[in-house]
Amino acid sequence: MRRAGCAGRDVVARLLNLLVQHPHIDRTFAALADPTRRAVLERLGRGSATISDLAEPFAMSLTGMKKHVRVLEDAGLVSTEKVGRTRRCTLGPRRLEDVAAWVDMYRRMLDERLDRFGQMLERTKGDPR
Amino acid sequence: MRRAGCAGRDVVARLLNLLVQHPHIDRTFAALADPTRRAVLERLGRGSATISDLAEPFAMSLTGMKKHVRVLEDAGLVSTEKVGRTRRCTLGPRRLEDVAAWVDMYRRMLDERLDRFGQMLERTKGDPR
Numbered sequence: 001m002r003r004a005g006c007a008g009r010d011v012v013a014r015l016l017n018l019l020v021q022h023p024h025i026d027r028t029f030a031a032l033a034d035p036t037r038r039a040v041l042e043r044l045g046r047g048s049a050t051i052s053d054l055a056e057p058f059a060m061s062l063t064g065m066k067k068h069v070r071v072l073e074d075a076g077l078v079s080t081e082k083v084g085r086t087r088r089c090t091l092g093p094r095r096l097e098d099v100a101a102w103v104d105m106y107r108r109m110l111d112e113r114l115d116r117f118g119q120m121l122e123r124t125k126g127d128p129r
Numbered sequence: 130m131r132r133a134g135c136a137g138r139d140v141v142a143r144l145l146n147l148l149v150q151h152p153h154i155d156r157t158f159a160a161l162a163d164p165t166r167r168a169v170l171e172r173l174g175r176g177s178a179t180i181s182d183l184a185e186p187f188a189m190s191l192t193g194m195k196k197h198v199r200v201l202e203d204a205g206l207v208s209t210e211k212v213g214r215t216r217r218c219t220l221g222p223r224r225l226e227d228v229a230a231w232v233d234m235y236r237r238m239l240d241e242r243l244d245r246f247g248q249m250l251e252r253t254k255g256d257p258r
Contacts, residue, residue: 029162033155038231045238095239100232102167103225109174110224 024076025098031075032099036060037068041077041091048090153205154227160204161228165189166197170206170220177219 031037040054055065069089072078076094080087160166169183184194198218201207205223209216 026162026164029158032231033158033162035155041235042238045235045242091239091242096232096235100236102161103229103232106170106174106225107229109171110220113174113220 024094025102027075028077028094028096028099031071031077034068034071037072040065040068040072040089044078044089044091048088050086050088052086054089153223154231156204157206157223157225157228160200160206163197163200166201169194169197169201169218173207173218173220177217179215179217181215183218 036058039058043049043054043057051062051065051069054069055062058065066087069078069080069087073080073092077092078089079092080089082088165187168187172178172183172186180191180194180198183198184191187194195216198207198209198216202209202221206221207218208221209218211217
């Protein structure tokens with residue numbers, strides 16, 4: 001019980017640290033949880049586009065695409081600018097550092113767990129049972 | 130207009146490819162969009178735990194934690210097993226390969242865009258205007 005309590009405080013400390021460092025990470029993960037929004041980012045990687053340009057390949061309404069772009073804008077992934085009667089979309093300045101760091105940390109953690117498991121197997125190899 | 134159409138087909142092809150390769154990626158990004166769920170994964174990286182163990186550090190109800198664990202389970206990130214009257218949670222087998230691959234692809238794309246921008250600046254340097 002005591003150990004679980006300590007582990008809990010550790011989790012909360014890391015969590016608070018992550019929140020302070022990366023206040024956008026929740027919104028970023030949520031923004032990336034949709035295939036249309038990920039495809040929009042890939043499209044904008046090849047150059048800026050209007051809402052109509054973005055909507056066309058998906059046969060999507062302008063209203064529907066505007067909503068997706070708004071989610072990406074709120075996550076800091078896309079910047080938009082009104083140019084005459086159209087809205088020009090470009091990739092925002094964020095490089096997904098926070099997401100990449102979290103995913104790397106998680107994968108390292110899994111590797112360490114696998115290493116520990118391997119070491120345990122190695123140790124028990126000589127065990128007569 | 131013609132170019133936008135071609136770019137659109139390219140986007141759709143890449144999107145379909147990604148969906149076929151990684152059917153879980155939407156659910157994974159959505160599961161990771163919550164700080165409690167990310168902290169649960171970090172906690173499980175240090176060993177299996179019951180729902181009560183997981184709920185305790187967050188002062189969360191068992192029902193609330195069960196919901197979070199279910200979302201992680203649906204995304205394949207956590208496995209659970211009923212042991213007597215408790216439910217034992219462990220990390221699932223998924224290593225976030227799909228998420229890591231997408232994030233890497235996106236970051237490479239941003240770097241290429243920056244390189245192109247740098248080359249453009251370099252070319253215009255000698256420009257008398």
